[in-house]
Amino acid sequence: MRSLRPAHRPLFSSPSSTLLFSAAALPPSVPVSREESEDSQDTPLTTTSFTTHGGGGRVARCLDFPLFDRLLKTHHSLRPLQQVHALLATGGLLRHPHLGSQLILAYANLGFLHCSRVVFEEFNGSNSLLWNTMARVYTKNGCSGEAVELYSCMRRGGIPANNYTYPFVLKACAFSPMVSVGKSVHCDVIKTGFESDVFVEAALVDMYSKCGEIPHGRKLFDGMLERDLVSWTAMITAYEQSEKPKESLLLFHQMQEEGFVADRVTSITVASAVAQLGDTRTARSLHGFIIRNSFLADVAVGNAVISMFAKCGDVKLARLVFDAMDERDGISWNSMLSGYAQNGHASEALALFDQMLFSGPEPNPVTLLVVVSACAHLGSLHLARQLHSFVISSNMEVNMMLWNAIMDMYAKCGDLDTAVGLFSVGLDGRRDVNSWNVMISGFGMHGRGREALKLFQDMQEEGVLPNHITFTSLLSACSHAGLIQEGKEAFNDMGSKFMIAPMAKHYVCVVDMLGRAGRLEEARDLIAQMPIGPNDAVWGALLGACRIHGNRELGEFAAKRLFHLEPGHSGYYVLMSNVYAASTKWDEVGKLRDTMKSRGLRKPAAFSVIEIGREVHGFHTADLCHPDHAEIYRKIESLVEEMKVAGYEPDVACVLHDVEEEDKAQILNLHSEKLAVAYGIMKVEAGRPIQVTKNLRICNDCHCAFKFLSQICGRRIVVRDANRFHHFSEGACSCRDYW
């Protein structure tokens, strides 16, 4: 416990000449005589010393209360403030609680809490104002422990706590959080009779909620005789923060029924609740309310609305709000950027980031985190390197999260070596679980399952405890590499050794792993044994396996459940129609196509991207938009002829339409990934690898063709598809045709 007696060492080593007479910031009218201050040269500047020395009185006649009040209310830097402090002390005016409190606040505003504390101790009175101010300062600066300690000193010293004291202390308990302290403060509140003060009650409700005891807070809230907007908002926020958006909105409506009108703060909280709910209609109606009350002029409200729309999937509206803002801060930009990223609009995010660099605020680590993950999604290695060097040159403080995101970005943009390099260096030599997770999943998506397993072992040897994400990455790595036995062991260890209950996503990986390996019955049985009910992704994994192995019956079994669980997900219809097409059930293919049409669903268009230098070239199937398309098509034809000589045969089974065989071969040649790779062969410097990113799964025929091409052209071809990377080299693929 820190002593509350006056500090033995004064704040200033020599209170006389140096400080008082270099007082450039003091108004010229302030008369201070040299003799006055030299009187006190050898005496520490404490309240006691100046009450015994008569000299202070003469100064006090000149330096009166209103002057200091004004002086303290103007913004100072530390030096002038110290001079004001010295003058106050010499004048004995520090004993005036109001001025003491102002001085404490002034120091705190400059971030010099220890100076605030010195003032407080110099004062050393029993006036609650000073104690309250000190507690307020601690709380505001996140020093909850000190605030609570001060409060307990207050109690022991018999200083009466009042209706102002409790909110400060309770806020400190809420911040840290300290329930047991909070509860004892609650007892004091009752003992001292402040339990029906609206301010104190709101603080109590907030404290309990932030300590995770929402029912307790709710009980208090329900028992309140008088509630105001703040207490309602505290309770609404409690539900919002604990991810119970429905309860939050219910309370919001009840509040409105009782005649309260939400203000800006309430709107922000409610917007966040709506964002969690993800319902566009509710979002629009709240937006209307906010507009009617002209709250959008407030940047924070605008920011909350942007992220609300973004989380409801309505990026266009989010952008509209963003564009309409008079004033934007860093959060506005970050919210919009992450809105794009969350909704898969990676290139929009990157374009907006460009604009931010040009005309917006300085990007911070959160900005980069969002942009880096957008780049990872996009798969542009060129951009990845630009972003990385931006981070390095900007001197921003790189945290572990951003560091991990950068490694992930490199892995997803095809440069696993750089990711490994970063990982082995670590961020100031440090790594966390997620660093390991990123690398395990990185190796996994590049088909290097053994190395993923090795990392998993290393991680345990270093004493890093794996989490559920680790196992998702590891199981998916096993699945991609066909390491069935190892995958099954990992899945078993997860529950028994690491006490992590398998979640749906883990089952998805294992079903995928078994299914890919052709063990369809085993996969089906695993689903049947799931303690948690199977979700759509689990059935989707099974259906995907049925597509690979042409199992129509089991496919229908899975599809039936999928169409029921996720009737609006086009991918599942496409998968099932692939199964039908493979067994030439063209009438069934047609029926599924009609179902999709009637539900307004469309198969996402295939799209492949290749970067050449700073240029990005995108291709759709049979694309005629590219300026060089004629040349590209001629190139493909000549390449196909060369490949045929080497033994390539078009895999017409990949064409999922019922057309003539000759046409099928034509269609195959126009696949987006072939266009992109052919263009790469034309334009990328000889010997350099060709890297293509496709939004869907690579097709079988293209996969086969690229193996031949890598041989014929003597260069590496890297394709990132929707699932993983394929590295083609010398006639073989890194996936060893297991994908």
Next chain:
DNA sequence: ATAGGGTTAG
């Protein structure tokens, strides 16, 4: 002379 509720991120 002093107070309670707030937005972005894996």
